Amino acid sequence: MKTLRTQASRTRRVAIAAAGTAAVVALSGCGAGGAAPESEGGADTLTVVVEGGGKAELQPIADLYKEETGTEVTLVELPYAGLYDRISSELQSGSPSFDVAALDAIWLTSFAPGLAPLDDLFTEDVQADLFDGLVTEAKAGESFVGMPVWTNSEVLFYRTDLFEDEQNKADFEAEYGYPLAAPTTWEQYADAAEFFTRDTDGDGEIDLYGTDVKGAVETEWLATVSQAGEEHMILDAETGEVTIDNAAHKEALDYYVSLLPYAPSGAAQLDWAGSQNLFYQGNLAMMRFWGHAYRQTPADSPVKDAIGVAPMIGGPGGVAGVPGAWYLSVPAAGRKQEAAKDFVGFAYEHNDLAADTSLGLVARKSAFESKAGEEGFENYTALVDTLEAPQTLPRPATAEWQEIVDSVLIPTLQKAVEPGADTAALLAAAKSQIEAIVQ
Structure with missing residues (x-):
């Protein structure tokens, strides 16, 4: 993909000038106005605002960009809520202090009026090397407004010491009538969750649960909605019809809560961090969790060397996760749009550099494939299989999400x-x- 940045550089002077002006006009209707100041730093610097974990993902790319172009890329790290607030206020003011922003996928539609089109970067080759859901999500209206820099999905984590134990295998097959293995369906997941919920130390109290049920986060249930076969998660963004009360959504919610007997109490308050802690402490036999967690197991975890990973489970509609992508976007009112777009193109070209970072997340199919069979990247196959599943659908593109x-x-x-x-x-x-x- 050597030609991506050079092609963008040749065409952006004409294409972006007109498109960027249109975006600024649209933003002015939301209260923006005035001329944009120079972003932080001089002509040979770029400022990129990014959420916590994203700094590590982008740092090797920023370092190589400086080495090859001489341009210093300053990564400004902010907490999730702080990043949203800063981008929102500065886009509305029409005076962004940053040249590039890393945006959560669910923010793209809200921020789209203040973002410069990136259509010239999205060649056929580029789109072919991205998962379909990422290409769909990157577009707001008629223009692409973000280039995916890393993506994620929930996959299945399970205890190999439990699943490969010979006594467990014999007992499970005797009780359920089929071999014990990493589950692939709702039914198999429920069976395994029930089987492993037990008192392991004989004190009369359950200390091992088959799974968890997260009530304080929505994404896992949304994945279940897609697994049920629903094509319009929560609402149909094109027609505006709210679909949350249809049969597929109810089937998904009923299945979701059916797992409560095999999960620790306190589900209403359980979030991602709580789930990770339960699994790492050895209290869960399985969890459905974001794929990056495979590389984050604490060294002192009792299950550190006993973690298997498989694609997300499937329901009547098949396997499905929810893409958790982040995108690089350029403010339409920025003064360094050409250089900013050049960096966005460069980040796509060198997306594979993010694989060896702490989260180990990438966006391009080829970047995932480059680590096939490599120790420490066993989660990549599960992530790719989940992301390529036809029912892995993005969240609705609505500014009210x-x-x-x-x-x-x-x-x-x-x-x-x-x-x-x-x-x-x-x-x-x-x-x-x-x-x-929404109405």
Whole structure:
């Protein structure tokens, strides 16, 4: 892909000038105005704002960019909420202090009016080396506004010491009628979760659970919705129809809460960090979790050398995860758009450099493939298989998505994981709340 940056450099002077002006005009309708100041640093510097873990992913790319071009790339690291607030306020002001921003996929639609089109970077070859969901997500309206720099998905983590134990294998097959293995379906996952929920030390208290159930985060349930075969997660972004109360969403929620007997108590408050801790401490036989966690197992974890990873499980609609991608975007009001776009193209070309970082996440198919069979990257096969599954669908492209998550989806899940919850009534109420937000 040597020609990507040179081709972009040749065409951007004409194409971006017009498109960028249109984006600035659109943003001015939201209260923006005035001329953009020079971003932080001089002519031979670029400022990139990025969320915590993303700095490590981008640092080797920034270092190589300086070596090859002489341009210093300063990575400004901010907490997740702080990054959102800074980008939002500066795009609305029309005076961004940054040249490039790393954006969570769910922010792209909200920020799109203030972002420069990147259409000239998205050649056929580029699109062919990205998962379909990433290409779809990168586009807002008629233009691409972000280049994926890394992606993620939940996959299945399981205890190999438990699944490969000969007594467990014999007992499981005798009870369920088929061999014990990493589950691939809802039914197999529920069977394994039930089987491994037990009192291991004989004190009368369960100390090993088959799985967890997360009530304080929405993404795992959304993956279950896609596994149920639903094509329009929560709402149809094109028609505006809210779909959260249809049969597939209810089937997914019913399955999700059916796992509660095999999970620790306190599901309503369980989030990603809590789930990781339970698994790393040896309290879970399985968890569905973001693929990057494979490289983050603490050295003192009792399960450090007993972790297997497999594609996300599948329901009636098949295997499905939710892509968790981050994109590099350029502010339309920025003064260094040409240099900024050059860096975005460079980051795509050298995406494989991020594989050896702490998170070990990349975006290009070829970057994933480059680590095939390499020790420490066993999670890549599971990630690719999940990301390539036809039902792995992006979240709805709506500017109100974060509000929907915070004010409707998470509260609904937290109520759903309480004893005796009426899932149909909860989803009906959620539909009314979402309709009030999007209409």
